[in-house]
Amino acid sequence: MRNVLRATRPRPAARRTRLAAAALAAASALALSACGTGSTSGDSPVADVSMAADADKPGTILDRPFDKPDLVLTDTTGKPYDLRARTKGKPTLVYFGYTHCPDVCPLTMSNLATAMKELPKADRDKLEVVFVTTDPERDTPAELAKWLPAAGDPSFVGLSGPFPTIQAGARQLGIGIDPPSKDKDGKIVSMHGAQVMAFSPKNDRGYVVYGESTTVEEYAKDLPKLIRGENP
Numbered sequence: 001m002r003n004v005l006r007a008t009r010p011r012p013a014a015r016r017t018r019l020a021a022a023a024l025a026a027a028s029a030l031a032l033s034a035c036g037t038g039s040t041s042g043d044s045p046v047a048d049v050s051m052a053a054d055a056d057k058p059g060t061i062l063d064r065p066f067d068k069p070d071l072v073l074t075d076t077t078g079k080p081y082d083l084r085a086r087t088k089g090k091p092t093l094v095y096f097g098y099t100h101c102p103d104v105c106p107l108t109m110s111n112l113a114t115a116m117k118e119l120p121k122a123d124r125d126k127l128e129v130v131f132v133t134t135d136p137e138r139d140t141p142a143e144l145a146k147w148l149p150a151a152g153d154p155s156f157v158g159l160s161g162p163f164p165t166i167q168a169g170a171r172q173l174g175i176g177i178d179p180p181s182k183d184k185d186g187k188i189v190s191m192h193g194a195q196v197m198a199f200s201p202k203n204d205r206g207y208v209v210y211g212e213s214t215t216v217e218e219y220a221k222d223l224p225k226l227i228r229g230e231n232p
Contacts, residue, residue, distance in 0.1 A: 058210060058218035059198070059232050065205035066197065068092070071169035073132065073161035076145035081159055083130065083169070084204070091227040092128040092199040094206070096170050096177060098135035098190045099147040104212050108196065109152030115219035116153060123227050126201075130157045132166060134192040135180045173197055173206060202229035 068084050075081040083094075093112065097105035109131065116124050131148060133139035139147075144158030159166075163179055170177045170193060178191040198208040208226065210219070222232035 058214045059208045059222060060210075061231055062207050062209065065200075065203075065207035066173050068199055068204045068206065069094075069169040069172040071132075071159075071165070071172075073159040073165065073169075074141050076141045076148070076158045078141050081157065083159075086157075087128050087130070087199070088204060089201055090128050091126055091201045091229065092130060092204075093226075094130045094132065094173070094197045094199065095195075096132045096134050096166075096175060096193040098133050098180075098192060099139050099143060099151075100135065100188070101190070101192070104194055105192070106151040108212060109148070109156065111214065111216045111219055112196070113153040113156070114216045115223055118220045119223060119227075123224060124155070126227055127223065128157060129153070129155070130159060132159045132169065134163075134166060134170075134177045135188070135190040136160045136163055136166060137180065138188075198226050200229040201227070208232060 068087070071083040073081055073083075095105075095108060097108070099105070109129075112129055116127065116129075119127070129152070131144070131152070133144065139158075139160050141158070141160050144160060148154070148156045148158045167177055167179075173193075175193040175195075176191075177193065180188050180190040183189050194212040196210040196214070197206040198210070199206045208222075208231075210222075225232045
């Protein structure tokens with residue numbers, strides 16, 4: 001399956017896949033989620049991925065992989081974490097979300113954790129799963145340290161820090177996120193990416209994207225190949 005990444009103008013989209021018929025191709029958006037409201041801001045930049053239609057493939061393989069973000073934040077121990085340096089040469093999955101998300105974020109972390117349990121220990125030890133908060137004011141390192149083991153796995157890396165730094169890192173992956181805000185009912189809403197980006201251990205570039213509907217079984221099938229740096 002071959003895909004072409006292209007930038008697009010800001011458009012309103014939330015937790016849905018937009019399809020555009022064109023010959024044998026279909027366009028699938030890297031959508032943003034607004035947890036708790038089901039709506040998004042129309043000012044958030046999004047990236048589009050055009051891909052050959054293949055219902056049997058959960059991941060989208062990018063023709064133009066992303067460089068790993070130049071992102072230095074704080075991990076759950078309170079120490080600086082340089083994403084590029086700490087994950088260099090390692091198969092890495094990166095996800096932008098927040099701990100107060102009622103659905104997508106905990107489900108994604110749980111699916112990944114469950115799929116990883118099916119891997120041999122040697123493979124589990126190689127894989128890095130990095131959760132970057134989009135709500136750093138509430139998601140302190142201590143809060144992430146409590147949430148990640150319950151929502152996912154103790155081995156998952158949780159990162160927090162200044163929102164502008166997090167936003168810039170997300171943009172390097174074509175993901176537009178907005179600062180947390182309150183909706184009309186006073187509920188805090190955080191815009192976050194609804195996708196997992198897989199980085200190859202061979203060149204440290206993000207070459208496969210998984211949407212929020214990816215199942216445990218689909219992750220379990222693909223993870224061994226991702227760990228080897230192969231196309232799923």
